[in-house]
Amino acid sequence: MFSHLMHVLHHHWIGPSVARRAVPSALAERLARQVAASEACHGGEIRLCVEGGLPASYLWRHLFQRVSMETLARQRAAMMFAKLRVWDTEANNGVLIYVLLAGHHLEIVADRGITRHVPPAEWQVMIDRLSQAFARGQVEQGLTQAVADVGAALERHFPLPPGTVKSNELPNEPVIV
Numbered sequence: 001m002f003s004h005l006m007h008v009l010h011h012h013w014i015g016p017s018v019a020r021r022a023v024p025s026a027l028a029e030r031l032a033r034q035v036a037a038s039e040a041c042h043g044g045e046i047r048l049c050v051e052g053g054l055p056a057s058y059l060w061r062h063l064f065q066r067v068s069m070e071t072l073a074r075q076r077a078a079m080m081f082a083k084l085r086v087w088d089t090e091a092n093n094g095v096l097i098y099v100l101l102a103g104h105h106l107e108i109v110a111d112r113g114i115t116r117h118v119p120p121a122e123w124q125v126m127i128d129r130l131s132q133a134f135a136r137g138q139v140e141q142g143l144t145q146a147v148a149d150v151g152a153a154l155e156r157h158f159p160l161p162p163g164t165v166k167s168n169e170l171p172n173e174p175v176i177v
Contacts, residue, residue, distance in 0.1 A: 017052070027140055035147055038150075039172070041160060043160055044094065045086065047170055051098070055076075077105075080175070081098075089111065092111045095109070108146075130143070
């Protein structure tokens with residue numbers, strides 16, 4: 001019970017202010033430009049979400065229902081995928097890169113259009129690279145590499161013909177919560 005309580009307190013203390021320090025406005029602008037440049041080369045959409053800690057409703061489930069933090073992080077990533085409407089693209093090829101700073105949970109949630117082409121092991125390699133960069137304290141390098149990796153997968157499977165200009169279906173700016 002004590003370890004569950006410590007997890008809850010950790011998530012409570014690591015809130016949006018910590019996420020904003022991890023991804024300051026200058027970095028958020030660079031990442032938005034990188035997402036826009038990537039999306040100019042493929043038909044997909046990329047969203048980034050960096051969250052300090054889980055909301056109280058998730059933490060209650062951990063504390064009283066004994067749901068693991070890993071499961072809760074996965075469920076939160078799926079919820080943010082829906083909330084940010086990453087699923088709402090014409091070709092069903094949106095991808096969310098989700099970072100939960102408390103507990104160091106990383107997820108890539110991809111819509112069904114791209115999951116038909118990219119096996120889970122390939123997404124895991126991307127997550128592992130991001131995790132290694134974060135472990136070294138290289139937040140910007142990790143996020144930049146993750147956007148590049150996801151963009152490369154989308155470009156392989158949803159390339160834009162030369163001269164094609166596509167509409168931007170989702171905002172490019174990272175979501176910091």
